Each structure stands twice: as C-alpha cells, then as structure tokens.
Amino acid sequence: MSDTHAQTVAFVRETEIPPSPPPAMEAGAVKWVRENLFSGWFNTIMTLVALYIIIRIVIGVFPWFFNGVWDAGSIRECRDILQGTTGACFAVLVDRWDHLLFGFNYPQDAYWRPTLAFVLLIVAAMPALFYMYIPSKFLIGTALYPFLAYWLLWGGSLWVPIAVLAAIILTGVVFRLVEGMTVSTRTVVAGIVGLAAGVGLAYLLYLGAQELWFISTSVGQAGLFGTIMSLVFKLCSVFTYVFFIPMGIFVGYAIYQSASDGGLVTVVTSLIAISVMMLYGVGPVSSVLNGIIPIELEAVESRQMGGFMLCMMLGAVCVSLSIPLGIVLALGRQSDMPLIKGVCVVFIEFVRGVPLITLLFVANVMLAYFFPPGSGLDLFLRVVIMITMFSAAYIAEVIRGGLAALPKGQYEAADSLGLNYTQATRLIILPQALKISIPGIVNVAVGLFKDTTLVSVISMFDIVGMIRGPIQQSTDWISIYWEPYLFAATCFFIVCYSISQYSQWLERQLQTDHH
Amino acid sequence: MTTLADQPVTASSGSFKLSMLLNDTRYRSLTFQFIALVAIIAFMAFVGGNLVRNLTEAGLNISYAFLGEPSGYDINQRPIEYDSQSSHGRAALVGLLNTLIVAFLACVTATIFGVIAGVLRLSNNWIVSKLMSFYVEIFRNVPVLIWILIIFSVMINVAPSPRDFRGDDPAASMWLFDTVAVTNRGVYLPKPVWGDGSMIVLAVFAASIIGIFAFRNYARKQLFDHGRMVPVFWPSIGLFFIPAILTQLVLGNPITLSYPSLQGFNFRGGITILGSLIALWFALAIYTGAFIAENVRAGIQAISKGQTEAAGALGLRPNRIMSLVVLPQALRVIIPPLISQYLNITKNSSLAIAVGYMDVTGTLGGITLLQTGRAIETILLLMAFYLTVSLLISFFMNIFNNRMKLQER
Numbered sequence A: 001m002s003d004t005h006a007q008t009v010a011f012v013r014e015t016e017i018p019p020s021p022p023p024a025m026e027a028g029a030v031k032w033v034r035e036n037l038f039s040g041w042f043n044t045i046m047t048l049v050a051l052y053i054i055i056r057i058v059i060g061v062f063p064w065f066f067n068g069v070w071d072a073g074s075i076r077e078c079r080d081i082l083q084g085t086t087g088a089c090f091a092v093l094v095d096r097w098d099h100l101l102f103g104f105n106y107p108q109d110a111y112w113r114p115t116l117a118f119v120l121l122i123v124a125a126m127p128a129l130f131y132m133y134i135p136s137k138f139l140i141g142t143a144l145y146p147f148l149a150y151w152l153l154w155g156g157s158l159w160v161p162i163a164v165l166a167a168i169i170l171t172g173v174v175f176r177l178v179e180g181m182t183v184s185t186r187t188v189v190a191g192i193v194g195l196a197a198g199v200g201l202a203y204l205l206y207l208g209a210q211e212l213w214f215i216s217t218s219v220g221q222a223g224l225f226g227t228i229m230s231l232v233f234k235l236c237s238v239f240t241y242v243f244f245i246p247m248g249i250f251v252g253y254a255i256y257q258s259a260s261d262g263g264l265v266t267v268v269t270s271l272i273a274i275s276v277m278m279l280y281g282v283g284p285v286s287s288v289l290n291g292i293i294p295i296e297l298e299a300v301e302s303r304q305m306g307g308f309m310l311c312m313m314l315g316a317v318c319v320s321l322s323i324p325l326g327i328v329l330a331l332g333r334q335s336d337m338p339l340i341k342g343v344c345v346v347f348i349e350f351v352r353g354v355p356l357i358t359l360l361f362v363a364n365v366m367l368a369y370f371f372p373p374g375s376g377l378d379l380f381l382r383v384v385i386m387i388t389m390f391s392a393a394y395i396a397e398v399i400r401g402g403l404a405a406l407p408k409g410q411y412e413a414a415d416s417l418g419l420n421y422t423q424a425t426r427l428i429i430l431p432q433a434l435k436i437s438i439p440g441i442v443n444v445a446v447g448l449f450k451d452t453t454l455v456s457v458i459s460m461f462d463i464v465g466m467i468r469g470p471i472q473q474s475t476d477w478i479s480i481y482w483e484p485y486l487f488a489a490t491c492f493f494i495v496c497y498s499i500s501q502y503s504q505w506l507e508r509q510l511q512t513d514h515h
Numbered sequence B: 001m002t003t004l005a006d007q008p009v010t011a012s013s014g015s016f017k018l019s020m021l022l023n024d025t026r027y028r029s030l031t032f033q034f035i036a037l038v039a040i041i042a043f044m045a046f047v048g049g050n051l052v053r054n055l056t057e058a059g060l061n062i063s064y065a066f067l068g069e070p071s072g073y074d075i076n077q078r079p080i081e082y083d084s085q086s087s088h089g090r091a092a093l094v095g096l097l098n099t100l101i102v103a104f105l106a107c108v109t110a111t112i113f114g115v116i117a118g119v120l121r122l123s124n125n126w127i128v129s130k131l132m133s134f135y136v137e138i139f140r141n142v143p144v145l146i147w148i149l150i151i152f153s154v155m156i157n158v159a160p161s162p163r164d165f166r167g168d169d170p171a172a173s174m175w176l177f178d179t180v181a182v183t184n185r186g187v188y189l190p191k192p193v194w195g196d197g198s199m200i201v202l203a204v205f206a207a208s209i210i211g212i213f214a215f216r217n218y219a220r221k222q223l224f225d226h227g228r229m230v231p232v233f234w235p236s237i238g239l240f241f242i243p244a245i246l247t248q249l250v251l252g253n254p255i256t257l258s259y260p261s262l263q264g265f266n267f268r269g270g271i272t273i274l275g276s277l278i279a280l281w282f283a284l285a286i287y288t289g290a291f292i293a294e295n296v297r298a299g300i301q302a303i304s305k306g307q308t309e310a311a312g313a314l315g316l317r318p319n320r321i322m323s324l325v326v327l328p329q330a331l332r333v334i335i336p337p338l339i340s341q342y343l344n345i346t347k348n349s350s351l352a353i354a355v356g357y358m359d360v361t362g363t364l365g366g367i368t369l370l371q372t373g374r375a376i377e378t379i380l381l382l383m384a385f386y387l388t389v390s391l392l393i394s395f396f397m398n399i400f401n402n403r404m405k406l407q408e409r
Helices: A002-008 A028-036 A041-066 A075-082 A091-095 A097-102 A112-129 A136-154 A159-180 A183-219 A223-257 A263-292 A307-334 A338-353 A356-370 A379-405 A408-416 A421-458 A463-471 A482-510 B002-011 B025-058 B088-121 B126-140 B144-158 B198-226 B233-250 B275-302 B305-313 B318-354 B360-372 B375-404
Strands: B181-183 B186-189 B191-194 B255-258 B261-263 B266-268 B271-274
Touching: A041 B126, A075 A091, A091 A097, A091 A482, A097 A307, A097 A463, A097 A482, A112 A136, A112 A307, A136 A159, A159 A263, A183 A223, A183 A263, A183 B025, A223 A263, A223 B025, A307 A338, A307 A379, A307 A421, A307 A463, A307 A482, A338 A379, A338 B025, A338 B375, A356 A379, A356 A421, A356 B025, A356 B318, A356 B360, A356 B375, A379 A421, A408 A421, A421 A463, A421 A482, A421 B144, A421 B318, A463 A482, A463 B144, A482 B126, A482 B144, B088 B126, B088 B275, B088 B318, B088 B360, B088 B375, B126 B275, B144 B275, B144 B318, B186 B275, B198 B233, B271 B275, B275 B318, B305 B318, B318 B360, B318 B375, B360 B375
Parallel strands: none
Antiparallel strands: B181 B186, B186 B271, B191 B255, B261 B266
16 A cells, blocks of 8 residues: 555655754844843843943943053052053052061061961862872871971971970870880879879869969959959859869879770870970970071061961961860760850850950950960960950851751760760761861851951051051052952952862762762 | 669669769769869969959959049940040940941841842843852952941042032032932931921821731731732832821921031031941941842752742742742741841941941940050950840840741641
C-alpha cells in the first residue's frame, strides 16, 4: 500500500528542513533585554531609574577621577593646575602616602619593616587559609610569624622573641616529659609541685585577703552605698582568711593525687615552668645573648605607629586573640555549672550591650587605674585588651550558635565512647561547631577590622585619625576630604571584601552534605 | 542513668572521701565552682586594691556629686530646656534624648532602605539587582565612621552657607517655595504654630486614624463573612487627609507654619535640623540599610519556592503572593537579625562624637568628663545607659518576636 502511495505523490522530502532562526524579538541580546529589563511597565520604569542613577554617577565621577592631579605640593597648587575644571586632587595621596600608611611618627628609614611584616602576614596566613592544598608542615611558619612580626614592628633585640619562643618550646618539652614519666617518678614530681603550688596559692590568697580588708576600710566612708560595699568586701576578706590554708592544702593534695593519671600535675608543672621562664628567664637570657651576638633593629614605640598599619595590627592581633577567648566564653556559657555560666553570661551580655567607644574610653582613661601603680601599660596594649574583650563576646555568641546547632546525638555519642569532657570537646564538638560558625566568625572579624577606625576617637592616629588630624589640619591640605577618605574607604573595602569572598569560598569547600 | 549513679551513694553514703571532690562527677563541678569563686574574689581583690591605691595616690574619690553642679557649656540641640547654668545631670539627660532621637530616626530610615534594597536585589531586572548588590557591598565593607565623616564633610563643603542666601541675586535659594533652607549649618524647616482650636484639628486627625483601623476591620469582616472585596487603599488615604484638612479650613486655619527666614547671619524661626544630625542619621541609615538588605534577602530566600508556586496555583497574583504568603513568613526569619541591627544603630550612634553631635557620649562622656575629670563615674554612667537601652530594646523586640512566631503545637 505504501508503494502505490509513493508513486502518486509528486515530491517527497528526504532531508530535514534546517531550523529557521528564531524571530529577532525572541533571540540573543534583544530577548534578554526584553525579558530582563523591559518586561512590564513597572520593570521598565525601574530600569530607566537605575540607568539614570548609573549615568549620574558616571558623569559625576569620571571627569573628576580622570582629571585628577597627581603632582602638586598643596591644595592651592592643585586648584591652580585645574583652573576651575572639576578634578580630584590625588596629589595629597602622593604627598602623604607614608603618613596614610605608617603614621607620622614611624621612623622613615624603617618603613621596609612594616611592609615586610605585611607581606609575610599574607605568606604566613596561606597555610592556614588554604590548608587543604598546602602541606601542614608549613603551619610551623605560621606559628613562627607572630614572633618575627613583633620583632619587625617594634624592633629591639631579636633575642627577646627568640627567648620567648624558646620558653614556649621548653614548656612543651616539660609537658611531654611529665606526661611520659612512670607513675613512681611522677609521684615524686607531683609531691614537689603540689607542695610548691599549694604554698604559693595559699600565700597569694593571704595577700588577697589583706587586700580585700584594705579595700573595705577605704570605701567605708561614702554613704550607705559605701557601707554596703565595705561590708561585701569585709565578707569576702573573711571568707578568704578562712579558706586560704584549706585551699592551698586542697590544691596541693589534688595535684599530688593526680600523679596516677597525670592530668593536673602535667598542666600545673607546665604552667609553673612557663611563668618562671617568662618572669626570670627571658630577660637575662636575651640580654646575655644579645651581648654575645647583637642582632638589633631600631626600637619603635607603639605610640609612634599609625596609619593603615595600625588598623591592620589591631585587626590581626585582636582577631587572633579573641577567637580562643570566644571559644572559652562560649563553652563557659554552655556549662552546667551555674557560677561559671553566670560569669560568662554577664560578661558577654555586658560587653555586647555597650558601644565599642565606651570600652575604648575605658582603655584610654580608666584601665590604668586597675593595674598596679606605675605599671604603665602603653595605650596600644590597653586598646588591644579592650577590643579583644569586645570581639570575644561577639565571637562567643556566634560559636554558641554553632554549639547549639549540633545535634544532641553528637554529645551523647562522644559520652558513650567514654571520652571525657576535654576529649569530647576537642575531638568531636568543637571541630563541628567551629565549622558551622565560620561565616559568623568571619563577619565578626570583618566588623572588628572596620571598628579599628574608632581608635581615632581616643587620639590614636590610625588612617582616619591621620586624615582628620595631621592632613586636614595642615596648611597645605586644609580641609581636603574626598580624596583621602576615598583612599581609606578603598583600603578597607579591598581587605574586607576579600575576607568575605574567602569565607564564602571556604563555606563551599567545607560543605560535606549533598545539595 | 540516675539510678546507676545513685546506687553506690546509698550503699556507702557515710564514707565520703576527700578524693571524691576531684574524681566523683557529682562533687567535681562543686569543686570547680568553688575554685572559680575564689579566683573571682582574688581578681576583685587585685583590681579593687589597685583602684583604691591609684585613686588615693591621685587624690581622687568616687562621687557623683558633680551631676548636680552647673555644667557651664552649651549644647547645640536641645529637646528639653537647657542652658549653660543647668547641671551636668541635665546635660547628660539632653545628650541621652539626642541619642534616642538619632537612633530612632536612623532605625526607621535604615529599615526603609534595607527593605527596598533587599527586595530589589532579588528582582529579575538585571540592572536593578546589580545596582543594589553594588550598594550593599560598597557600604558593608567600609567602616561606618568613614561614611559619617564623608557625608558630614560633603554637607559642610557643598551646601551653601547662610550668607549665600542674602542679597538681591543670591548664590543659593530656598527649596519648596521658599520654605526649606538647606545650608552647611543644617536644614531649616517650617515649624507648626499651634493657634486656638488646633486641638480640635488634632482630635479630628486622631479620630480619622481610629476610623481607618475600624474601616479596615470592617473590610476584613466583609471579606471573611460575605466574600466581598471592599476597596481599602484609597478610602484609607481619603480618611487620613480629608477630615483633618476640612476641619482646618472650616476653623479658619488654626495651625499655621512659621517659615525660616534669614535674619542677620543665620536663619531664624522654623525647626533646625543640625548638619551633624543629618550626617549621622543618613550615614547610619545607609550603612545599616546595607546589612538589613542582606537580612531581608536571606529571609525571602529562606521561604521555599513551593510556597510561591502553591500560592500561584491558588490563583493569587504576584503582588498578593508577596504580601500575603511570602512576606509574613519571611518576617519571622528577618526580625531577629533586624533587632540586632537596631541595637547596632543605637550603639553606633555614639560615633556622634566624631562630628560634634551632642549625644550622651558627647555630653557625659565628652565635655563633662573633660571638665570634671571624673573618668570612672562618667564612663560607668555611660555604660549603664547604653546597657539599659540595649536591654530594653531587645526586651521589647523579643516580646514582638514571640508574638510573630509560628504558633506550634
């Protein structure tokens, strides 16, 4: 039947018709524009408004930027060159480049030191940031970096950071030694250490009790509040007087007892070792070594530092210090012990409830009162203490979120494996909780880095302080604002944006579930 | 689990050994807490002793008597009566109100910016969404202090000074039919003057607002009971404006406006909004708006696509899907981070000190501290104030959040 049919048909097409191109309105750029930009009257208006804003920005910024004067000695010279046309005066950046980056007091011939420290920071951070690609032995370099950076930035003798490093390594050796001892040897060590620690603690508590009594007598004069405070301090003092000997005996005994499993005695011995070495070993050893082989850089004081360098220093130091503190606070807040939990909650909520500026005021005018007379902590250190406390409270909240997000089964599984609290936390809980908390921690870190500009309020000369003070108030560059502020904004943008991009990348890397 | 642990105790409850304080989990936590208590007391002894010694050495004492003494300085924005003869305590109060003013304004404005930017960032319109992500990234990644200073500098350098408004051919002119003057000292707005009978107008206005709510209730009832759609939007607008304006006209304009006018070297009359307030307000709003935009975007994206599709299958139109289905659910995700953004605004408003806006940090923590030298007292008061405000905001917002929360069984 098909044969007959074929003969009657005049034409049979044997090849496929090539597909005709889609209508012009439905293809390529035109389609994309139509669907994305002009799909309705509202969308069209939005597109036009957005285009108008973009064009205004471009018209405003481009001539200003490309007419910019890069070579002039003062703002008046700049205006002479521009002769009334719009144009930026980037000459201020060229003229005050060093001030913007290093502050106006840092010795000029030592600019290579912070620059090198900055380059090394990036190099040293690499093994930690990209740990999945770089062998873990390079992390040793990361661990050595703080000592090197300290020496580069503050100068002085190289032997000081080396001696501190040696003290830390020796402490590690002591830890391993005590841990590896046979029980009978360790019992002897535990007896000696327990005795020393018990006596030392009792003596410290005795001093504390005296101090509390002293406080109670000096606050007693001022009204009802003073009387109450005086009573509280008297109570604390009596409490300490009663307990200083039992506490000493108890702690000594506890250390002695721990000889069999070696937990407490190892930690206490290491602590004693490191404190003795730090207090009495590092100073003499480093000065003797420096006498034999002097390796010195010109010493720079912290108050000579400024500019963007100060922001970077504060940011790097405070972030790295506040993460461990934040972990401790978060674990404390999760604790079953009401007292420890209470202390952590009060600390976190207090710090989160006040602005950073008030804490910086504390660092500036109040903190010195809390240290022994004449201890003379410098402002940089006081600011570091306060900013670290500040960001630690925020990081603690982020990590608490991570801890709370872990399924209860993880805790129970760790318990059923027979792990104790330290092991469970270190091996099971924290690795997972920290992984969940990475985006939050990065957010806090970026916020903290931005907040370092606030130190300009307490007359430290970071980049904003430099612009507001020495640059805007100099006769050459009086009240210039767009160029230096945009420069500062660009510096911060580059750092913060790259950090947040890194965190997003890391989040994708750590994603172990399937989406 | 408890029976296992309790068993040995009942068996040998008499034999308590000292080593149990360390090795028995029931007593160990007590031991740790006792040690912690001793450590806290020792810390207090260290800090308190140093404090007392340092204070006696400097010849200082802790006293709040300075709050009653005359302050001797002026404040450029006074929500309540204040002059340089008023006490330091009153200066602190003025500063406190100024903080609350700028925080409130910035919270409202930041929410508006944030919601608009967050919704537009999800728009299908490529240019608009890119523009919004540009805004968010630029403002989120630069310190707010720099934004405050940039906006403040632009205001005082670009806006005309009051003297430019003088003369026959002034270099600058007022906006909106000569009612608003934008100068580098601030913005001058018309100020309402309450004449006789203005209370009636206000009462009518209040009544019409109540009327709007009643009408909306009625409309909802009609919809639920009879399935009738009563138009709500235009009647509400009408109710809002018409009765009050009619009363105003009938009573012969009891509420009048006093316009700012140039007298001498500055504008007089009208309401002044300081340049520093505007810079701080705008900078806080646009900076925090970028963060809120991210929260809003995350909130909307957290609602699964199935919700939108289901609403579409029910025949709802896109704007109704957004307002009736997506936003109410997204709000539950958005509100908690929004609360912390409001807290951030309140705390960041202390940056007022950088532009000379006299908030509580500027009065109590600034000039009062410098004049009296009472660092500890003023800073403690300052912290107490911010702590109270933060706790109050989070308290009320938590109540609100709990009411919004999904009622689960």
